[in-house]
Amino acid sequence: xxxxxxxSVCLLSGxxxxxxxxxxxxxxxxxxxxxxxxxxxSELAPDAPDSYTIxxxxxxxxxxxxxxxxxxxxxxxxxxxxxxxRNPHLIYPGQRLVLDKSGGLAKLRLADGANGEPVDLETVxxxxxxxxxxxxxxxxxxxxxxxxxxxxxPLIVEESELSGAPRIVAAQENRVMLSRGDRAxxxxxxxxxxxxxxxxxxxLRVFRNATPLKDPxxxxxxxxxxxxxxxxxxxxxxxxxxxxxxxxxxxSVIVPATxxxxxxxxxxxxxxxxxxxPAREFPSYTPRAPGGPVSGxxxxxxxxAVVNAAQNQVVVINRGRRDGIESGHVMAILKDxxxxxxKTDPEQAQMKLxxxxxxxxxxxxxxxxLSYALILDITDGVRVGDRxxxxx
Numbered sequence: 001x002x003x004x005x006x007x008s009v010c011l012l013s014g015x016x017x018x019x020x021x022x023x024x025x026x027x028x029x030x031x032x033x034x035x036x037x038x039x040x041x042s043e044l045a046p047d048a049p050d051s052y053t054i055x056x057x058x059x060x061x062x063x064x065x066x067x068x069x070x071x072x073x074x075x076x077x078x079x080x081x082x083x084x085x086r087n088p089h090l091i092y093p094g095q096r097l098v099l100d101k102s103g104g105l106a107k108l109r110l111a112d113g114a115n116g117e118p119v120d121l122e123t124v125x126x127x128x129x130x131x132x133x134x135x136x137x138x139x140x141x142x143x144x145x146x147x148x149x150x151x152x153x154p155l156i157v158e159e160s161e162l163s164g165a166p167r168i169v170a171a172q173e174n175r176v177m178l179s180r181g182d183r184a185x186x187x188x189x190x191x192x193x194x195x196x197x198x199x200x201x202x203x204l205r206v207f208r209n210a211t212p213l214k215d216p217x218x219x220x221x222x223x224x225x226x227x228x229x230x231x232x233x234x235x236x237x238x239x240x241x242x243x244x245x246x247x248x249x250x251x252s253v254i255v256p257a258t259x260x261x262x263x264x265x266x267x268x269x270x271x272x273x274x275x276x277x278p279a280r281e282f283p284s285y286t287p288r289a290p291g292g293p294v295s296g297x298x299x300x301x302x303x304x305a306v307v308n309a310a311q312n313q314v315v316v317i318n319r320g321r322r323d324g325i326e327s328g329h330v331m332a333i334l335k336d337x338x339x340x341x342x343k344t345d346p347e348q349a350q351m352k353l354x355x356x357x358x359x360x361x362x363x364x365x366x367x368x369x370l371s372y373a374l375i376l377d378i379t380d381g382v383r384v385g386d387r388x389x390x391x392x
């Protein structure tokens with residue numbers, strides 16, 4: 001458990017929020033340790049305010065950027081004190097943050113209201129020892145709308161998944177396009193029929209055009225990014241049936257599985273592939289630098305035919321779980337230094353200017369060899385192939 005775990009903030013709201021992310025004993029111990037720390041005053045942003053009142057729509061990253069040169073060092077700045085803050089996952093609009101610069105180190109404290117809560121924060125007492133806190137307005141790490149589709153619709157698949165994915169083989173009344181409410185028929189690959197589970201409803205994600213994602217340096221195919229089309233529900237599994245052929249002889253024929261289209265982002269058609277819908281995730285994002293040196297490159301820009309990306313766009317990077325990358329890791333985007341001739345040198349020496357940081361991105365979903373990341377801020381345009389490194 002790292003110090004940064006004390007400020008895990010999830011994208012979900014409602015009562016389950018606090019229940020999914022309670023304060024563990026390890027987090028409490030870490031919080032007490034962090035409360036004695038702080039960051040050097042030199043790490044504060046030049047115009048860091050003495051206090052700030054959290055507003056609706058704020059994010060943890062935006063507030064971190066307001067106070068710090070290096071926003072991923074937020075937990076070191078936050079002087080955690082569990083006597084004042086019962087659950088560090090729950091930070092609300094209306095609370096006021098005060099910057100304490102005493103002792104040569106900077107810390108943040110909550111002010112105003114008992115226990116650092118705004119006066120109008122809804123708290124319902126259920127018993128002398130159990131209380132239910134209103135969490136629907138709690139602060140999130142990032143703007144949820146930027147990455148929510150990627151949490152519900154993971155689009156990167158491995159080659160083995162792709163080759164073994166069932167496919168739509170027919171539609172009713174010879175329809176060409178399928179939309180919500182339509183019934184269709186599907187089959188699994190040879191020797192792997194698409195079977196139903198009598199004990200539970202099976203949901204499937206439908207996709208098309210799985211594009212290979214290659215490492216810009218080595219050319220290795222790291223995975224396949226598929227176009228998400230929508231969801232289907234398995235009604236009946238695949239089976240076989242004995243029927244008479246034209247000669248009156250019995251033969252065994254395949255009866256494809258029956259599926260109902262329950263939602264569509266785009267129209268579906270025969271040939272589209274399907275994969276089981278994954279279990280719903282309850283992700284927690286704590287912006288932090290990777291534990292050691294890292295390097296990587298941007299592989300693609302999602303949802304764009306061009307190679308340039310802007311702030312708040314999602315990109316794929318060529319590093320994943322096998323490389324030790326985790327959700328929440330912040331990485332610097334580097335811009336290659338220009339190569340030019342020293343015109344002041346009579347010998348016209350060749351030079352290469354230093355690589356400069358062009359922005360930051362944060363990983364929010366990892367796969368074995370690839371990850372999705374959100375561009376948090378940039379100075380100039382980000383391009384496919386741009387290098388990545390640990391932030392400094």
